[in-house]
Amino acid sequence: MIRIAAVGDVHVDKDVLGRYRPALEQLPGVADALLIAGDLTRHGTVEEAKCMATEFGDVGVPVVVVLGNHDHQSDQQDALSEVLRDAGMTVLEGDATVLEINGHRLGIAGAKGFGGGFAGACASSFGEREMKNFVGTTEAIAERLGAALRGLDCDALVALTHYAPVPETLVGEPLEIYPFLGSYLLGQAIDSAPTALALHGHAHHGSERGRTPGGVPVRNVAHPVIKQAYNVYQLLSEDVDANLATV
């Protein structure tokens, strides 16, 4: 059994310091790893990254994150990532990591993702250079995510993105902004591997549960959606012991 805690869109700055700590201190008793689905900061500054490292660092379980669009706002994403790595976190962008947990190998492939929309209303690589760049950005990210997922040798495979891979978890958001919230290309990448669970954030007004066309469970763990410090998901269930009740 593996238990994964997950949250996204925590937007840490100095005014948030201490808010998550009481819940995070319980982590080692309820989960084996913490995955954070982007928008770790408000403006993507190094100072905010240090706040993020203080709030979410040293929580007693491995922490694996991807960046979100807010983390790119100040063009300091590389320095920001370095601060988080120095704090012991794993920062994924089109690559993967494997955690040894309870005798199992948990593989996590992650990428920020990008927009473009979904079947029936998706952007095409056509016309102005800006439009081709927009779609091309998502294509390149999805390709790297798919390759990272397919390249993992593990017992349970999790995809971690900021942008959404399916429209179901966007329900509640205005339809008009779906193309800025995710892309079917991410779902296609997730479906190209034996993914057990896909986690994303970004859609604050979206819905928690969805499934890719290939049948992979998708969970929107944006903080305003789950309305608690993190959710806990159980994979490879062969026994149930718990400080938490299974639902």
Place this chain on the structure above:
Amino acid sequence: MTPQLDEYVEAEIQRLLTETGAVAEQGITLQRREHLLVLGGEVESAQRRDEICRQITAKFPDVEIACDIGIVRAAAPSEVEEIS
């Protein structure tokens, strides 16, 4: 006189809340009533909620606002979901 709350004003406020460094919120909803703007959504701290109202009032002093923005809870979960 209270200005007409038309969709141009709404769009300008929506962009203000995202593009103003002190706010940087993309998840605030705006509901236009005849002479009232109702703000919704959730943010991470009371300071952020108050700053949103301050920014709108500073830029649009004649717009009356009602703030229904909440602070998103950060308690530990009591349940685990089994994925199958």
